[in-house]
Amino acid sequence: xxxxxxxxxxxxxxxxxxxxxxxxxxxxxxxxxxxxxxxxxxxxxxxxxxxxxxxxxxxxxxxxxxxxxxxxxxxxxxxxxxxxxxxxxxxxxxxxxxxxxxxxxxxxxxxxxxxxxxxxxxxxxxxxxxxxxxxxxxxxxxxxxxxxxxxxxxxxxxxxxxxxxxxxxxxxxxxxxxxxxxxxxxxxxxxxxxxxxxxxxxxxxxxxxxxxxxxxxxxxxxxxxxxxxxxxxxxxxxxxxxxxxxxxxxxxxxxxxxxxxxxxxxxxxxxxxxxxxxxxxxxxxxxxxxxxxxxxxxxxxxxxxxxxxx
Amino acid sequence: xxxxxxxxxxxxxxxxxxxxxxxxxxxxxxxxxxxxxxxxxxxxxxxxxxxxxxxxxxxxxxxxxxxxxxxxxxxxxxxxxxxxxxxxxxxxxxxxxxxxxxxxxxxxxxxxxxxxxxxxxxxxxxxxxxxxxxxxxxxxxxxxxxxxxxxxxxxxxxxxxxxxxxxxxxxxxxxxxxxxxxxxxxxxxxxxxxxxxxxxxxxxxxxxxxxxxxxxxxxxxxxxxxxxxxxxxxxxxxxxxxxxxxxxxxxxxxxxxxxxxxxxxxxxxxxxxxxxxxxxxxxxxxxxxxxxxxxxxxxxxxxxx
Numbered sequence: 001x002x003x004x005x006x007x008x009x010x011x012x013x014x015x016x017x018x019x020x021x022x023x024x025x026x027x028x029x030x031x032x033x034x035x036x037x038x039x040x041x042x043x044x045x046x047x048x049x050x051x052x053x054x055x056x057x058x059x060x061x062x063x064x065x066x067x068x069x070x071x072x073x074x075x076x077x078x079x080x081x082x083x084x085x086x087x088x089x090x091x092x093x094x095x096x097x098x099x100x101x102x103x104x105x106x107x108x109x110x111x112x113x114x115x116x117x118x119x120x121x122x123x124x125x126x127x128x129x130x131x132x133x134x135x136x137x138x139x140x141x142x143x144x145x146x147x148x149x150x151x152x153x154x155x156x157x158x159x160x161x162x163x164x165x166x167x168x169x170x171x172x173x174x175x176x177x178x179x180x181x182x183x184x185x186x187x188x189x190x191x192x193x194x195x196x197x198x199x200x201x202x203x204x205x206x207x208x209x210x211x212x213x214x215x216x217x218x219x220x221x222x223x224x225x226x227x228x229x230x231x232x233x234x235x236x237x238x239x240x241x242x243x244x245x246x247x248x249x250x251x252x253x254x255x256x257x258x259x260x261x262x263x264x265x266x267x268x269x270x271x272x273x274x275x276x277x278x279x280x281x282x283x284x285x286x287x288x289x290x291x292x293x294x295x296x297x298x299x300x301x302x303x304x305x306x307x308x309x310x
Numbered sequence: 311x312x313x314x315x316x317x318x319x320x321x322x323x324x325x326x327x328x329x330x331x332x333x334x335x336x337x338x339x340x341x342x343x344x345x346x347x348x349x350x351x352x353x354x355x356x357x358x359x360x361x362x363x364x365x366x367x368x369x370x371x372x373x374x375x376x377x378x379x380x381x382x383x384x385x386x387x388x389x390x391x392x393x394x395x396x397x398x399x400x401x402x403x404x405x406x407x408x409x410x411x412x413x414x415x416x417x418x419x420x421x422x423x424x425x426x427x428x429x430x431x432x433x434x435x436x437x438x439x440x441x442x443x444x445x446x447x448x449x450x451x452x453x454x455x456x457x458x459x460x461x462x463x464x465x466x467x468x469x470x471x472x473x474x475x476x477x478x479x480x481x482x483x484x485x486x487x488x489x490x491x492x493x494x495x496x497x498x499x500x501x502x503x504x505x506x507x508x509x510x511x512x513x514x515x516x517x518x519x520x521x522x523x524x525x526x527x528x529x530x531x532x533x534x535x536x537x538x539x540x541x542x543x544x545x546x547x548x549x550x551x552x553x554x555x556x557x558x559x560x561x562x563x564x565x566x567x568x569x570x571x572x573x574x575x576x577x578x579x580x581x582x583x584x585x586x587x588x589x590x591x592x593x594x595x596x597x598x599x600x601x602x603x604x605x606x607x608x609x610x611x612x613x614x615x
Contacts, residue, residue, distance in 0.1 A: 017435030028451055141575040143527055145534050146568035149554055153565075157558045240440035248442070248531060252554070263535065266450040274447065282438045 003297050011290045018282035022275040023068045029271055033057065036269055037081050077279065078272035080265075087276040091258060095280075098257035101180070101246045104173055106235065108181030113188025114231070120189065121196025121227075122219065132189055139186025144245055148179035148252050166255040176249045184238060191234055195227035229300050236292035240285045337584055340577045347393040355390035359383065359544040367560045377562040379553070383542075389566050392544035395456050395533065396574070400525035403463025408518050410464065411471025412510065416502050418472065419479025430476060436469035441528060454537040462532065463525050471517055478513055482506055512589045520582040523575045530571050546571050 026033060034051040056064055071078065077087040120132035152175060156164035163172040199205055200223060208218050247259020254260075258277060265273035346354055363382030370377045376385035418429035436444065445462035452458050482488055482505075491501050532538060533547025541548065546567040553563025 013431050014434045014438050017431060018438060021435060021439075025447065030451065137576065137579065138572075140523070141579060142572045143530060143534075143568070143575070145531065146550060146564070146571060149550070149557060149564050149568065153557055153561055240438070241442070244440040244442040248535070251535070262446075266446055269450070274450070278439065278443070278447070281440065281443060282435075285438045285440070 004294060007290055007293050007297070011286050014286050015283060018279060018286070019069055019072060020065070022278040022282075023065050025275050025278065026271050027061075029269060029274075031269055033081070033271060036271075072279065077276035080273055081270045082268065087272045090261070090273070091276050091280060094256060094258045094261050097255055098243070098246050098250065098259060101173065101176055101249060101255065101257065102239075102243050104177035105181035105184070105242055105246065108177050109184035109188055109235075111185075112181070113185035114192060116185070117189040117192025117227075118196060118219070118224065121193040121200070121223075124193075124197050129193070132193065136186035136189040136193075139182055139189070142183070144179045144183055145248060145252060147182055148175065148249060151175045151179055164253070166253050172253075176246075176253050176255070180242065180245050180249050184235075184242060187234065187238070188231060191231055192227050195230060196223050199223040199226050229296055232292055233296060236289045239288050240281065243281060243284070333580075333584055336577075336580060340581060343577075344397060347390060348397060351391050351394065355384075355387040357384040357387040359387040359391040360542045367556065369560070370562055376566040377560065379549075379560070379563055380556060381542075385549075385562060385566055388544035388549055389546070389570050392546045392549055392567060393570065393574070395459075395539050395543070395545045396526060396529055396547070396571070399456055399459040399463060399529040399533075399538070400522055402460045403529065404467060404518050404521045404525045406460060406464030407467035407471050407521070408514055410468040411517075412475050412507075412514060414468065414472040415475025416479055416506060416510075419476040420483060420498055420502055420506065426476075429472075433469045433472050433476075437473065441466040441524075442531060445528060445532060449532065449537050456539055459529050459532050459538055463528050466528065467521055467525065471514075471521075474513070474517060475510060478510060479506055482509055516582075516586050516589060519578075519585040523578040523582060526571065526575050526578060 032048070032052070033055060034048045034057065038048060038051060052058055056067055059067070075088055077091070079085065080087055080090060083090070116132045116135065120129040123129055152164045155162045155175060162175055163169070164175070166172045166176075196219075205218055205222055208222050213221075244259070247257070247262060249255070250257040250259040251263055258280075261273065262277045264270075265277075361383060363378060363384070365374065365378045366382045367380055368374060368378045374384050374386065376389060379385055379388070414429055414433065418426045418433070421429075444466040445459075448462040448465055449458050452461060488501060488505050491505050496504070529538070530547040530550075533545050534551045536548060536551065538548055539545040550564045550567040550571070553560070553565075553567070556563055
C-alpha cells in the first residue's frame with residue numbers, strides 16, 4: 001500500500017506539468033487564436049478584441065491556467081477552432097481506431113518477439129541465435145513507414161491478398177499492425193535473449209536444475225518469468241512511441257484516428273485539439289506506466305523494497 | 311599455471327580477430343561514405359538530382375541505375391543527394407541534444423536541491439511525451455525546414471540525455487576524488503568542469519553514437535510528413551512519400567530511398583555498438599578490445615610516472 005502511494009505521488013507532478021505544458025501551447029504557437037478563428041470572415045478589429053475577451057486571453061496567465069485546469073477537471077478540453085465541436089468528443093470518437101492499431105501492433109511485437117528471444121537465448125551462438133540477432137538488427141533499422149510501403153507493394157499490389165487502404169475490416173488492419181509492430185518485436189527479441197542468457201547463469205536456475213526440474217519448466221517457470229519484468233517495463237516506456245507510430249501509420253493508410261486528426265490540426269493551428277492530444281497522450285503514458293509499475297511491484301517484491309530504500 | 315591453448319579456443323580467437331578486422335573495415339567504409347555524401351555528392355552521382363528529363367517513370371537501367379521518377383529525374387542522383395539533409399539533421403540534432411542534455415544534467419545533478427527538483431520535474435514531463443509529438447509541436451511552432459528538424463530532434467532527445475547525465479553526475483558526486491576536490495575548496499563550477507565533465511565524456515560519446523540511429527528515424531519520419539526540405543530538393547523521407555503515390559506503377563521510387571534509410575540506420579547502429587565496445591569497459595563479453603587498446607594507455611602512464 002505504501003508502495004502504491006509512493007508511485008502515485010511520483011506521477012502527480014508529471015501530470016501537473018503536462019497540463020502546464022498543454023496550457024502554454026496556446027501562447028507558444030505563433031498567431032493570435034482570435035484571428036485564427038475569425039480568419040477569412042472579414043472581421044473588424046472590434047470583433048477580434050471581443051473574441052479575445054470571450055476566450056479569456058486578456059486575463060493574467062495564472063488566471064487563464066486555473067480556468068484551463070478547471071475546465072480540464074470537468075472533462076472539457078475546449079472547442080475546435082474549425083468545427084466548433086467539443087475537442088474531447090472529437091478526440092474520444094477517434095480514439096478506438098488508434099487504440100485498436102496500437103494494441104494490434106503490440107500483439108504482433110509480442111507474438112514475434114518473445115518466441116524469437118526465447119529461442120535465441122536458450123542456445124546462444126547457435127545458427128538460430130544468429131538468425132534471430134540478424135532479424136533484430138534489421139528489424140530496428142527498417143523504418144515502419146518504409147516497411148508499410150514494402151508490405152503494400154507485395155501483399156496488396158502484387159499478390160492482391162490484403163487491402164492497401166483502410167476499409168474497416170480486420171484484414172485491412174494486418175499490414176499497418178505488422179509494419180508498426182515489427183520494429184518493437186526486434187527490440188523485445190534482443191531484450192529477452194539477453195535476459196534469458198543472464199538468467200540461465202544465475203544460481204536459482206542451477207538450483208532448480210539440481211532439484212530435477214525439466215528444461216521446459218526451468219525455461220517457462222523461472223527464466224521467462226524473470227525476463228518478463230524488464231520486457232513489460234520496456235513495453236510501457238515504448239508505449240508513447242508506438243502510439244505516435246500508430247498516428248503516422250494512420251496517415252499512410254488513410255485510417256481515421258487521433259493521429260491523422262492531430263497531424264491536420266497541427267498544420268491548421270487548431271490549438272485546442274493539439275492541447276487535448278498532449279493531455280490525452282501524455283496523461284495516458286503516465287497512467288499506463290503507473291499501472292505497469294504497480295504490476296511489476298506486485299510480481300516482483302524486490303522492486304517494492306528497492307524504492308523503499310531509495 | 312601453464313596456459314594451454316586448445317585448438318577450439320585458438321579457432322575462436324582467430325574468428326574474433328577476423329570479426330574485429332571486419333568491423334574496422336565496415337566502420338572505415340561507413341565513415342568514407344558519410345564524408346563523401348556530405349562533402350562531395352557529385353563524386354558519386356554525375357547527374358543533377360533536380361534536372362528533369364524525357365525518360366518518365368522508367369525502371370532501373372544502365373543509364374539510370376535506380377530508374378527515373380514522374381518528372382524524369384534520376385532516382386540514383388536523388389538518393390545520393392538526399393543523404394545530406396537526413397545526415398545533417400540527425401547528427402546536428404543529436405549534438406544539440408547532447409549539449410543541452412549535458413548542461414541540464416550537470417546543473418540538475420550538481421546544483422542545489424531545489425534546482426535539481428525543478429529541472430528534473432521538467433525533464434520528467436518531457437519524457438512522458440513521445441519524441442515525435444514533441445518534434446511535431448516544435449515544428450508547428452517554428453515552421454518546417456531542415457533547421458527546424460535539427461531543433462526538433464535536438465529538443466525531443468534532450469530529456470533522455472539529461473536524465474542519463476543527471477544520474478551519472480549524482481553517482482560521480484559520491485566518488486572519492488570529487489569529494490576530495492570539494493574538501494580542498496574547489497568551487498562547484500570548477501568541480502563540474504574539471505572533474506565531472508571529463509568523466510562524463512565516454513558516456514556522452516556512447517549516448518550520441520547510439521542516439522543517431524533513432525535520430526535518423528525521427529528526422530526521416532518528419533521529412534516523410536513533408537516537414538523537411540523545400541521541394542524539389544532531394545530528401546529520402548519526402549522522396550519516399552512522393553513515390554508512395556506511384557507505388558503500383560514504379561516500385562523503384564520509394565524502394566531506393568527506403569533502402570538508403572535502412573542501411574544508414576544499420577550502419578549508425580553498428581557504429582554505435584562499435585564505439586560502445588571500444589569505450590565501455592563494462593561490456594564483459596567483448597573485454598578483449600578494452601584490454602588491448604585502453605588498458606595499455608594507462609599502463610604507459612603509470613610507467614612514465
